[in-house]
Structures are given as structure tokens and as C-alpha cells.
Amino acid sequence: MVDFASRDPQSPAFWDERFERGFTPWDRGGVPAALRDFASRAGRPLRTLIPGCGAAYELAYLSDAGWNATAIDFSPAAVAAARTAVGPWSERVREADFFAFAPEQPLELIYERAFLCALPRAMWPQVAARWADLLAPGALLAGFFFFDDAPKGPPFGIARAALDALLTPAFRCVEEAAVEDSIAVFAGKERWMVWQRS
DSSP, X not given: OOOOSXXXXXXXXXXXXXXXXXXXXXXXXXXOHHHHHHHHHSSSOOOEEEXXXXXXXXXXXXXXXXXXEEEXXXXXXXXXXXXXXXXXXXXXXXXXXXXXXXXXXXXXXXXXXXXXXXXXXXXXXXXXXXXXXXXXXXXXXXXXXXXXXXXXXXXXXXXXXXXXXXXXXXXEEEEEEEOSSOOGGGTTSXXXXXEEEO
């Protein structure tokens, strides 16, 4: 059992400690198949934000494909790891608080990958409201949603009905699929979903 000093996932220190000690069981070391498929079907590059980016493999993948993507994290250690991982795209990784971040241009996509489930459930209404604020009607929230009822986390899972209640005031689900290449911590408990801003 790894012992950590920081227990509050709302604090950058929580994530700094885990990145600095190499304890990142959520890190798949690459780009999920569902995102690759989504990007290939998108028709054109989308201006994308990746909040809570971790090592930001997806940023490098999308940037290589010509997308205008920005990755943010409020953990300095995560940002350092991401800048190393993405190489020539390091200037697109920024240390920023998702709730205060102001994109330079209107976003067309927010990519969700273990950001919602990294935060305590009490913060989820703030996350959903911020997603809605950052996306104009027609823009997309796409990614992976973790379904679980274990009381402790992270990752903190959600029930499908609770996710619908959280998002349907501002979004409608336009795509959903099983995930075939989950890593151990998410296996059998995540779905690929695309939500469109109403």
C-alpha cells in the first residue's frame, strides 16, 4: 500500500505527490481507440480542451492530426509530465484551473478522460456547469464516463441516471458505446459517450 500525505483530490498537492512518485494507475500510456475513431469521423479538426490532462497523450495525437488542442492541469507535476510526454506540442500544455480557464477561441470540443471521476461527487454540478459555460450550442463534450457506486475514490463513479440528471439540462447524448480497451482501474465500468450542447 502506497502511503500519501495528501488526501484531498481538490488540491494540486494531491496530484503532484502521485505524479512525482510515479503512482498513476489511471495512465494508459497511449490514446484510447474510441478517441482515435471519433477523431477520424469528425470530418475536420475541432478546437479542443483537455482538462485534467495528466500525461496528455491525446493532446499529441490530436495535434499531430492538425487539431487545435489545449491541455490543462492544475498540478505542476502533471503539467511537467505532460510537457515531457508530448514533446513538440509542449507549449499547448498549460498549468491552469479548469474553473477559471478562459480559452483564447470558442471551443468546439471538451475531451473528458478521468476528469469528472477524479473530483469528489459534491463538485460535479460545478464541473457540468463549467462544461456548459465553455461550450456553445452544437459543441461537443466527448470522452469516457466511469460508472461505479463505490463510496471512496478517486476514481469516483457515477450512476447512469445521475449522469443524465447532471448533463441533460444543457446537453443531449448523441453517441454511446462500450469500451473495449479499458485499463484495469476502469475495466467494465466505463462508456464512451458524446454529448452535444443544447
